[in-house]
Amino acid sequence: MDNIPTAHFLILAAALLAIGMALVLVKKNAIMVLMGIELMLNAANINLVAFSRQDAHQLQGQLMAMFVLVVAAAEASIALAMVIKVFYHFKTLDLDELSELKG
Amino acid sequence: MVALIAIAAIYVFAGADFLAIAHIMIYVGGVLVLILFSIMLTRRSDHPYPASNNRSVWTASIITILTFFLLCSLILKINFSTLPLTASPWIADSTAQSLGKLLMTNHIIAFELAGILLMVALMGASWIATQHQENSENTKNNG
Numbered sequence: 328m329d330n331i332p333t334a335h336f337l338i339l340a341a342a343l344l345a346i347g348m349a350l351v352l353v354k355k356n357a358i359m360v361l362m363g364i365e366l367m368l369n370a371a372n373i374n375l376v377a378f379s380r381q382d383a384h385q386l387q388g389q390l391m392a393m394f395v396l397v398v399a400a401a402e403a404s405i406a407l408a409m410v411i412k413v414f415y416h417f418k419t420l421d422l423d424e425l426s427e428l429k430g
Numbered sequence: 431m432v433a434l435i436a437i438a439a440i441y442v443f444a445g446a447d448f449l450a451i452a453h454i455m456i457y458v459g460g461v462l463v464l465i466l467f468s469i470m471l472t473r474r475s476d477h478p479y480p481a482s483n484n485r486s487v488w489t490a491s492i493i494t495i496l497t498f499f500l501l502c503s504l505i506l507k508i509n510f511s512t513l514p515l516t517a518s519p520w521i522a523d524s525t526a527q528s529l530g531k532l533l534m535t536n537h538i539i540a541f542e543l544a545g546i547l548l549m550v551a552l553m554g555a556s557w558i559a560t561q562h563q564e565n566s567e568n569t570k571n572n573g
Contacts, residue, residue, distance in 0.1 A: 331443055337505045339440065345498035352490035358468055365461065369437050372453075376444045386528055389446050390537055393529070396449075396456055397544045401551030403461045407468045408555040414472040 336377030343370035357410050357420045361403065368399045434458055448526040 343366055350363030372392045379388025414420055417427075434457045441450035533541045 333510050334505055334508065336440070336444065337508075338502055341498055341501035341505065343437075344501070345494045348497060349490060349494040352493065353487055358465060358472070362465065365457075366433075369434075373437065373440055373444075376441055376446045376449060380445055386525060386532060389449055389525060389529060390532060390540075392446070392449055393452065394540060394544055396452060397548060400456050400460060401548055403464055404555040405551055405558070407464045408559040410468055411471055411559055418474075420472055 333377050333380070336373055340370040340373040340377070343367075343373065355421050355423060357413070357422055357425075358407075360422065361406050361410070364406075365399060365403065368395060371395060434462065445525070447524055448529055 347363040347366030347370060350366065351360050354360055354363065372395050375388040375392040375395065377388075379386060379392070382388060410420065413425065417425060419425070435454065438450040438453045438457075441447070441453060
């Protein structure tokens with residue numbers, strides 16, 4: 328357990344990215360799509376942290392992952408506020424029905 | 431929630447203990463509560479919740495599986511022996527101290543910008559969620 332190979336982290340992150348992308352592509356509900364985006368951001372974070380082990384004195388990967396975490400939190404708050412506004416305005420969260428801007 | 435805690439455990443395995451704690455605090459304490467609140471606020475009693483999937487489930491799953499196997503084949507081709515691990519994750523102390531030093535010295539501008547971004551995001555989220563209640567009701571009545 329001392330040295331987990333970096334490839335295992337990368338494969339786990341690829342699986343997480345695939346699951347997040349499946350959520351974004353498949354789900355109709357806007358909140359589910361947001362959760363898929365969070366999963367994809369977490370996959371990127373796992374990659375950054377895994378490669379940060381090769382750089383133990385500078386820790387740049389962990390710093391970058393921390394800023395990604397900050398941006399993800401900001402994105403989640405903004406996006407959920409927008410989801411609530413969209414729901415109050417259109418009375419639905421079905422992404423196929425929110426087609427008012429479609430030309 | 432189990433998946434989020436498991437990701438924090440992965441961070442611990444990768445030797446990023448401060449990041450794991452920050453992840454648990456932000457996601458389980460913040461984002462999960464936000465998601466639960468928005469699910470509660472957008473639930474309608476007269477209408478079944480639109481939890482069903484799209485029509486293009488098969489296309490989406492084929493694209494996803496292809497992406498996963500493409501990434502896996504690329505990852506398995508990499509020769510990681512050219513990138514030796516500089517430190518074992520269990521020997522090093524907590525990374526909180528070195529992360530704090532780096533944030534306050536080398537990355538101070540990014541740190542301050544992240545603070546400003548968080549403040550603007552909070553103000554913007556509260557502004558978006560509270561503004562123009564009467565406008566939306568007018569459009570609803572007109573439409």
